[in-house]
Structures are given as structure tokens and as C-alpha cells.
Amino acid sequence: MLYLFIIVMIVFAFVLTRFYLLKKEINHTIRQLRDLNQNKTAKKIDILYNDPHFEELAKEINNQIDLTKQAEAVKRSTENELKQAVSHISHDIRTPMTSILGYIQFLESDDISSELKKEYIETIKNSAGRLKILLEDFFELSIIEQADYPLKMERVPFNDLIVEALLGFYEEFKKRNIEPEIHIPDDDIMAMADSSAVKRVVENLIVNAVRYSTGHVFIVLDQVGEAVQLKISNSVDNLSEQDVTHLFDRFYKADQTRIGKGTGLGLPIAKSLMEKMNGSISAELGDNQLTMICEWKGGKTSIQ
Structure with a gap:
């Protein structure tokens, strides 16, 4: 016991x-x-x-x-990005608006010649055009980034899409005295994508390449393993690795002296569209050559 x-x-x-x-x-x-x-x-x-x-x-x-x-951390980053976006768009809107209002005041004067009036009206038209493009790009980006943004994913021939997009820049290449070096296979290269989104991505990248090229543009479409890869390169001056890491940020302009030549939204729009298509986009810098690399999964070559 x-x-x-x-x-x-x-x-x-x-x-x-x-x-x-x-x-x-x-x-x-x-x-x-x-x-x-x-x-x-x-x-x-x-x-x-x-x-x-x-x-x-x-x-x-x-x-x-x-x-x-x-x-x-994500919340703080998003808030900072939003603040920067608001700051940038406010600045980019204010610049053409100030120009428009200033030249309208000049037009109200009775002391200016008809030639000056035509010049001022042309300046107002240009500023209004820049403002229109900015607002359209900003609206487009906000729509694309919505979770329910519609895409029609199907197997598409990239050869035809790339050629069709490039034809729209014939006059621009000619005007800037640029002869692009283009390498597109004869055999169809197929992948799952949205054809209109692909064209928009290519157009934005071509616009960026043509606008900032110092003379050479290279376009290469290829199949890499199971992926379709598109490379668009252009020669550049005064671009750093730090710039490259921010190229897909909203409103980022590597060269701040280029204010007015672009909205800074073309590359972010391209990135958002690529992500919506489950693809990827990146940028590389080497030997004064900026290369944009797009990849779509599920690539397949059709032998004719």
C-alpha cells in the first residue's frame, strides 16, 4: 500500500x-x-x-x-509603387497639359501672325496626342492586370504573327534609316498563346527598339527545347545594368532626357501580357546591345 x-x-x-x-x-x-x-x-x-x-x-x-x-513587405512595395505611379503619371500629364494651356493663351492674343497660330496649333495637337497615348496606355495596363482579363489561348503560328507585326513598322524603320536583321524559320513554329496579345507584345518591343536604337535592330524567332523564343535586340548608348533591372517598372525611363518620347508603360504592358499567357520576358545587356527575350511554353515546329 x-x-x-x-x-x-x-x-x-x-x-x-x-x-x-x-x-x-x-x-x-x-x-x-x-x-x-x-x-x-x-x-x-x-x-x-x-x-x-x-x-x-x-x-x-x-x-x-x-x-x-x-x-x-509586398504591401509596402505595392504602396510605394502606387505612389511612384501616381507621381509619374501626374508629372507626365502635367507636362503636356501645361504646354496645351500655355499655347492656348498665346492663341487668344490678337497680336500673333497666322503662321505662328498654325505653329501653336500644331504644338497643341502634338501635346494632346502625347496625353492621349499616356492615358490609353495607363488604362490598358490597369485592364490587363485585372485577374479576369480575357485571353483566347490557342495554338498559333508565331512566324506569321511576327511578320505581320513587323510589316506595320516598315515606314518607321525606313524613316529612321534602320535595316533590321530578321531571322524567322521557314517552318511554322507553334505554341499556346493569344494572337492579339502576342502582336501587342511584339509591337511594344519593336517600338522600344526602334525608338532607342543607335542604329541596329536584330529580331530572331526560334524554338528552344519545348519553348518558342523571340529575341529583339538593339544597340544602345548610356544604358547600365541598373537601368536594365528596372526596364519593366511602370513609368521607368532609363534616360530621363527622353521625357515626352514615351509613356514608360510599353514594357510593363508587354510583361503583364506575357505573364497572362504563362510566358516570360526578360532583358539582357552586353556589348552595348540590349536584348529583350520572350518565351512561350509548349513550342512545336511543324515540318512542311
Whole structure:
């Protein structure tokens, strides 16, 4: 009977001690969480009492802390990007608007000649055109980035799409005295994509290449493994690796002296469309040559 009593007391003491230690660990965890929630510390949860259940609980709490920090970082990044976007679009809208209003005031004067009036009207038209393009691009980007943006994904022949898009730039190439070097296979290269989105991507990249090329433009369509790859390269001056990392940011202009020559939205639009098609787009810089690389999955060559 005595032995039974001793065993019961030992078990009771063990349970009581364990209960005390668990309660102490709970209070320790509560204090850590309170300090974390009150921004008194950024340290993750640690445990003093080695218990597998508490270790698992601490692990899950720390995972949630990591997810919360990631979400906050994304939120801050999005807020900063939105602030920068608002700042950029305000500046880009204000510039042509100031020009339009200024020249309208000149036109109200009775002391200017008919030649000057024509010149001022032409300037107003150009500024209004720039403003129209900016607003259209900004609206297009906001629509594309919506989760339910419609795409008609089907197997399309990239050869024809690329050629069709390039034909629209014949006069622009000629005007700028640029002879693009084009390499497109004779055999059809097929991949899952939205044909209109592909054309829009190609057009935006060609516009960027033609606008900022210092003389040479190279266009190469190829199949790389199971993917369709399009490379559009142009020679550049005064472009850094830092610029390349930001080329797909909204309103980014590598050369700030080019204000008015573009909205800074062409490449972000191309990136958003590529992502919608489950493709990828990247930029590389080497030997004063900027290369845009687009890849669509599921490429297949059709032998004729």
C-alpha cells in the first residue's frame, strides 16, 4: 500500500511539474507574441521547455510570422509603387497639359501672325496626342492586370504573327534609316498563346527598339527545347545594368532626357501580357546591345 501511495505521489508530482512548466511556457509565448504585436521586437518565438507539441506550435507560429512579414513587405512595395505611379503619371500629364494651356493663351492674343497660330496649333495637337497615348496606355495596363482579363489561348503560328507585326513598322524603320536583321524559320513554329496579345507584345518591343536604337535592330524567332523564343535586340548608348533591372517598372525611363518620347508603360504592358499567357520576358545587356527575350511554353515546329 505504501509503495502504491509513493507511486501515486510521484506521478502526481510529475503531472503537477509538467503542468507548471507548460503554463510557464504558455505565459512565455504570450509575452513574446505581445511584444511582437506591439512592435517591441521582431524576434521569432523561442521555447524554454522542450516539448514536441510546443516545438511544433512554435514552428507554425514562426511560419505565420514569416508569412505576415512577407505580406507586409509586398504591401509596402505595392504602396510605394502606387505612389511612384501616381507621381509619374501626374508629372507626365502635367507636362503636356501645361504646354496645351500655355499655347492656348498665346492663341487668344490678337497680336500673333497666322503662321505662328498654325505653329501653336500644331504644338497643341502634338501635346494632346502625347496625353492621349499616356492615358490609353495607363488604362490598358490597369485592364490587363485585372485577374479576369480575357485571353483566347490557342495554338498559333508565331512566324506569321511576327511578320505581320513587323510589316506595320516598315515606314518607321525606313524613316529612321534602320535595316533590321530578321531571322524567322521557314517552318511554322507553334505554341499556346493569344494572337492579339502576342502582336501587342511584339509591337511594344519593336517600338522600344526602334525608338532607342543607335542604329541596329536584330529580331530572331526560334524554338528552344519545348519553348518558342523571340529575341529583339538593339544597340544602345548610356544604358547600365541598373537601368536594365528596372526596364519593366511602370513609368521607368532609363534616360530621363527622353521625357515626352514615351509613356514608360510599353514594357510593363508587354510583361503583364506575357505573364497572362504563362510566358516570360526578360532583358539582357552586353556589348552595348540590349536584348529583350520572350518565351512561350509548349513550342512545336511543324515540318512542311
